[in-house]
Amino acid sequence: AQSVTQPDIHITVSEGASLELRCNYSYGATPYLFWYVQSPGQGLQLLLKYFSGDTLVQGIKGFEAEFKRSQSSFNLRKPSVHWSDAAEYFCAVKSNFGNEKLTFGTGTRLTIIP
Amino acid sequence: DAGVIQSPRHEVTEMGQEVTLRCKPISGHDYLFWYRQTMMRGLELLIYFNNNVPIDDSGMPEDRFSAKMPNASFSTLKIQPSEPRDSAVYFCASSLRETNEKLFFGSGTQLSVL
Numbered sequence: 001a002q003s004v005t006q007p008d009i010h011i012t013v014s015e016g017a018s019l020e021l022r023c024n025y026s027y028g029a030t031p032y033l034f035w036y037v038q039s040p041g042q043g044l045q046l047l048l049k050y051f052s053g054d055t056l057v058q059g060i061k062g063f064e065a066e067f068k069r070s071q072s073s074f075n076l077r078k079p080s081v082h083w084s085d086a087a088e089y090f091c092a093v094k095s096n097f098g099n100e101k102l103t104f105g106t107g108t109r110l111t112i113i114p
Numbered sequence: 115d116a117g118v119i120q121s122p123r124h125e126v127t128e129m130g131q132e133v134t135l136r137c138k139p140i141s142g143h144d145y146l147f148w149y150r151q152t153m154m155r156g157l158e159l160l161i162y163f164n165n166n167v168p169i170d171d172s173g174m175p176e177d178r179f180s181a182k183m184p185n186a187s188f189s190t191l192k193i194q195p196s197e198p199r200d201s202a203v204y205f206c207a208s209s210l211r212e213t214n215e216k217l218f219f220g221s222g223t224q225l226s227v228l
Contacts, residue, residue, distance in 0.1 A: 041221065043207070043218075043220050044157075044205070044207075044217070046215075046217065049216070051215075090156075090157065094215060101162070101170060103159070
């Protein structure tokens with residue numbers, strides 16, 4: 001069965017500093033991978049996705065993520081965070097065999113300090 | 115489009131009562147998902163529909179939970195009888211087959227069972 005691990009429950013970063021959120025997946029074949037963001041009191045919003053091809057994918061709000069098959073990872077990065085990036089971030093995985101089930105990680109809460 | 119609309123935003127009820135959560139997906143979307151979010155278990159997929167037909171309900175915790183989608187613009191998630199451990203945020207999401215990896219989430223229903 002597919003699964004996702006986000007090892008960091010909570011990360012604090014200074015505004016303007018770089019950010020990397022970790023995500024590891026478990027799946028037998030090449031999965032579809034996603035990062036979603038959840039602002040307080042809101043539903044989730046898709047940041048970016050990886051299906052195939054270029055392993056470095058660009059998303060909205062200046063985020064990017066890199067798929068590394070050898071490490072089963074799909075880490076999210078941003079070179080310079082803004083206070084508005086404070087939110088909860090979820091990595092997710094989906095089978096590429098037509099099953100529409102999206103499995104989410106437990107999330108990483110990002111706090112931005114001035 | 116107004117996005118995915120869920121009601122109510124907050125529901126407080128007593129143990130043993132019936133609870134009905136409602137969802138209006140984005141017009142034209144053919145997939146609808148119900149997720150539950152708790153601190154302990156994160157985001158769990160309960161059930162999803164394709165063209166109003168339930169496809170996978172393996173995430174529904176027990177028989178107290180039921181979901182229906184009588185038409186393309188409306189779905190309900192019912193809990194009867196409710197228990198304190200059902201307290202969570204329940205999200206509805208919808209997507210298009212062509213871009214079914216991009217889920218559009220509602221703002222959720224915060225359920226508290228006392």
